[in-house]
Amino acid sequence: MTKNLPECYTCKKKPAVTYRRIDGRYLCKECFSKWVSSIVRKTVSQKKMFERNDRIIVGLSGGKDSTVLLDILHKIERKYPSELIAVCIDEGIANYREDGLPIAEKAAKKLDVEFHLFSFKELIGYSLDEIVERSRELQEKLPSKRKTKIIKHGPCSFCGVFRRKALNIAARKLNGDKVATGHNLNDVTQTILLNLLRGDSNKLLRGDLPPEKTHELFVPRVKPLQAVAERDVVLYAFYNNLTYHTTECPYAVEAMRLDVRNFAIEIEEKYPGTLNCIKNSMDTISHKWTGSSTEITNKDEAKTYYLCEICSEPASSKVCKGCQMLDTLFKKN
Numbered sequence: 008m009t010k011n012l013p014e015c016y017t018c019k020k021k022p023a024v025t026y027r028r029i030d031g032r033y034l035c036k037e038c039f040s041k042w043v044s045s046i047v048r049k050t051v052s053q054k055k056m057f058e059r060n061d062r063i064i065v066g067l068s069g070g071k072d073s074t075v076l077l078d079i080l081h082k083i084e085r086k087y088p089s090e091l092i093a094v095c096i097d098e099g100i101a102n103y104r105e106d107g108l109p110i111a112e113k114a115a116k117k118l119d120v121e122f123h124l125f126s127f128k129e130l131i132g133y134s135l136d137e138i139v140e141r142s143r144e145l146q147e148k149l150p151s152k153r154k155t156k157i158i159k160h161g162p163c164s165f166c167g168v169f170r171r172k173a174l175n176i177a178a179r180k181l182n183g184d185k186v187a188t189g190h191n192l193n194d195v196t197q198t199i200l201l202n203l204l205r206g207d208s209n210k211l212l213r214g215d216l217p218p219e220k221t222h223e224l225f226v227p228r229v230k231p232l233q234a235v236a237e238r239d240v241v242l243y244a245f246y247n248n249l250t251y252h253t254t255e256c257p258y259a260v261e262a263m264r265l266d267v268r269n270f271a272i273e274i275e276e277k278y279p280g281t282l283n284c285i286k287n288s289m290d291t292i293s294h295k296w297t298g299s300s301t302e303i304t305n306k307d308e309a310k311t312y313y314l315c316e317i318c319s320e321p322a323s324s325k326v327c328k329g330c331q332m333l334d335t336l337f338k339k340n
């Protein structure tokens with residue numbers, strides 16, 4: 008804190024320690040934390056994320072985003088009869104996840120939140136390290152015409168599919184009504200830009216649909232931190248003395264996402280508020296799109312859900328994406 012910082016804009020009592028990049032107002036740490044919590048509260052209410060009695064499964068990794076999410080939801084939800092249950096998914100990434108697990112467990116215990124640990128190995132039969140090793144082996148061994156799209160996937164593509172599946176299975180086992188994940192504004196905008204750059208208009212237009220149950224075996228997912236910028240997540244953790252895991256995953260992020268991530272940071276630095284504009288524009292577009300075709304979309308979706316022929320989990324094709332991946336990596340080749 009420098010001596011020259013003015014008094015807090017909100018309470019007009021305490022000395023300010025930081026400023027909101029969005030409007031340049033100086034705030035003390037309490038008012039800053041309240042402001043961040045209020046953004047989450049507003050998102051939760053506007054997007055009708057939770058019912059009063061929901062059992063909310065919080066995906067907790069021990070990283071900054073999920074740790075902050077659990078802390079804020081704990082503050083918001085204590086006024087309701089809802090319940091928070093923390094779930095950590097161990098992907099099986101050597102020298103990385105095992106450091107985060109005890110931090111996640113401690114964070115849940117500190118708030119007296121029930122904690123459960125599940126792993127890729129137990130739920131899908133393989134650790135992410137085994138999956139990545141096998142895909143690299145096949146990439147080297149197979150002739151180019153047999154290198155299908157699945158074989159060429161990077162670690163994050165495998166990780167994303169299996170984590171979604173693992174979280175859904177875990178949430179069902181725990182009788183969860185919703186799954187809340189720690190995706191922040193930067194993550195959400197990166198995904199919008201990536202879908203745009205890859206020309207994936209289906210994913211782009213699907214946007215952030217309300218948490219409806221599209222299939223009885225799917226637990227709806229919500230992202231309560233979607234309007235909080237990464238910078239503000241870090242500051243919230245700092246001002247609230249939250250301990251989190253800072254090590255980067257050794258697989259880091261896939262190449263294109265990394266470029267988009269750096270671009271998003273740069274553009275936000277130069278023109279504060281840009282990430283919000285991207286997210287809000289996309290929200291409006293997908294709202295208008297799904298709003299104009301809701302009935303058709305829902306009917307179609309209801310018709311096109313299958314139970315995967317291999318694992319019996321709900322899927323949009325006869326064999327779910329995860330089983331297609333495992334089949335290609337471990338059986339067909």
Ligand code: SF4
Pocket residue numbers: 098162163164166167256257258259260261
């Ligand atoms: S960086 Fe990629 S592989 Fe590592 S945890 Fe994240 S999504 Fe999974």
Ligand SMILES: [Zn+2]
Pocket residue numbers: 015016017018019020021034035036037038039
């Ligand atoms: Zn203040």
Ligand SMILES: [Zn+2]
Pocket residue numbers: 315316317318319320326327328329330331
């Ligand atoms: Zn399957």
